[in-house]
Amino acid sequence: MYYRWFNCEQTKEVLGLLISLAFTLKNAKLNS
Secondary structure (H helix, E strand, O other): OOHHHHHHHHHHHHHHHHHHHHHHHHHHHHHH
């Protein structure tokens, strides 16, 4: 139970990082 909850939280954290990384790459392409 706890492991599943932790895994869910971890997934959300990773998704957040990927989204911010995608925005950073998009901005870099627009700026260059």
